[in-house]
Amino acid sequence: MKFHEFSISGKAPVPGTAKPFQTFPVWARKLWPLPILLLATLARLYGSTASAIWCDEGSSLLMSQYSPSLIWFHSAHDVHPPLYFVLLHAWIGAFGDSLFSIRFLSVLTGIGTVALGIWLVYQVATRYAAVVAGVLLALLPIAVRYSQEVRMYALMGLWLLGATIALVYWVRNPGRHRYLVIYALLMTASFYTHYFTGLCALSHWAYLLIVRGEKQRLITLPAWWGANCVIAILYAPWIPGLIDLLQHLDQLKAGGDIGWISPISMDSLPSTIWLFLTLTDGQDLKWPVYLALPLALALVTGAVCLRDRSPYRFHVLLAIYAFLPLIVVFLVSWSVPLLVERYLMFSALGLPMILAVAIDRMRHQSRYAAVAMLATVLAVELVGLRNDYHTDDEQxxxxxxxxxxxxxxxxxxxxxxxxxxxxxxxxxxxxxxxxxxxxxxxxxxxxxxxxxxxxxxxxxxxxxxxxxxxxxxxxxxxxxxxxxxxxxxxxxxxxxxxxxxxxxxxxxxxxxxxxxxxxx
Missing domain, CATH: 3.40.50 (Rossmann fold)
Structure with a gap:
């Protein structure tokens, strides 16, 4: 089937039952993601210059003033790898350092992330689910927030969603090694963007422990191990600098570059979910309301996974992508506090995709329930966008x-x-x-x-x-x-x-x- 041959439900059209959408010209049917991307663009452009540059953004700008070779040196002494700073250096050289320009790089990568989310959901579910996922991703508060900041989080999300799409293609066609080549390049780019990429890699490995190919577990295939060896080889030039950085953790702690993250409590896990969706920790709410949102997400995710009877269990992949990094960081943070919501923005992108799959399935049982669920999620996201767009006049x-x-x-x-x-x-x-x-x-x-x-x-x-x-x-x-x-x-x-x-x-x-x- 071609991309445009699906109805809004994702099923092949039956002669004589064409819906209004199908009466559009073929070229128009191919453009259905554009309104969603326009929404994503407007959500990210609005207010993108309203807040002043803060410390982390200013450090990005100072880092980007160096030549690429010096960026490599200085980022090896910093807490983040060099790729984003090199790209920002080139971007400023081409488009200047106005507030709109420097933040527009993140706006663009944020829009690209929405496009990749639509693509991923379209591959693992229906076009209806892809439309819903696109709208929810376009308005996801944490994604909008960090698509308006001169930092690397939106870029990291772009690399990792792209790598996950490449993984899906390879799982369907294990003999097509070009998908693993793309996967290896995107994962390497993400490792050079942020160290938490390792949590996404862990999610991919965990998924492959579950899924089976036609003859054997895909995790045992030499091609998969070879792709990960390629990632390690491409990342090897950065390893000496990383080791040196780890040996100077005392200086990083003394300077406040690490050690500033607050210790966690049992509230930290649900609070992070609230931060993903509303940009507030939710702790000012009554406890039944405070727990209702994360519990509802857990139940919905569980239902989606249990009903995933497809050979490749791609809905399970979405669940692992969204929740495993958060759970791992939460557990590790009892010893070494690491739980910062922006570091996990890439995994938060999985939440709208899971919800879209759930809404798509629900509409076959009860259209009203599906509409109510979609309206509720949108209402929560709009609260989060209001929080994001609220800017103190005292800048x-x-x-x-x-x-x-x-x-x-x-x-x-x-x-x-x-x-x-x-x-x-x-x-x-x-x-x-x-x-x-x-x-x-x-x-x-x-x-x-x-x-x-x-x-x-x-x-x-x-x-x-x-x-x-x-x-x-x-x-x-x-x-x-x-x-x-x-x-x-x-x-x-x-x-x-x-x-x-x-x-x-x-x-x-x-x-x-x-x-x-x-x-x-």
């Missing part, structure tokens, strides 16, 4: 623009923390290089960043930007802007006695203070 760029507008020649700008520094650098238009305040620690040790984590992005400029004491500002300085957290304690205390505060502007949880020095 960090407002603070930086205030300094830009009131800056005078020879003023110095001092930022108290790397968390604010990266965003400040992006919005800074004064021509003056902001200084980073690095006072000694209480035990006398240096307060400067280490060579690993965020420190790798700025240590090469240590002589230009680090300021260990306010008294060490250049002689003759007359005005200084101090940028810090607005909540006590004061990051800059004590302020030198001969400094006179001229003005203060508080924006959200940050503040900037202007001082004149030496009685000026």
């Amino acid at each position: 960090f760029d407002k603070l930086v623009n205030y300094v830009n507008e009131n800056y005078q020649a020879n003023d110095r700008i001092v930022v108290s923390d790397l968390f604010w520094y990266f965003g400040y650098v992006y919005y800074n238009k004064t021509g003056s290089v902001p200084l980073l305040y690095t006072p000694p620690q209480a035990n006398g040790a240096s307060g400067r960043p280490g060579n690993y984590g965020f420190g790798t992005l700025v240590n090469n400029e240590a002589d230009k930007i680090y300021l260990d004491s306010l008294e060490k500002l250049p002689v003759g300085q007359t005005r200084v802007w101090l940028v810090s957290n607005s909540a006590p304690p004061d990051d800059f205390a004590p302020i030198p006695n001969n400094w006179n505060k001229v003005s203060t502007l508080k924006v959200g949880d940050t503040q900037v203070r202007l001082y004149t020095l030496g009685g000026q």
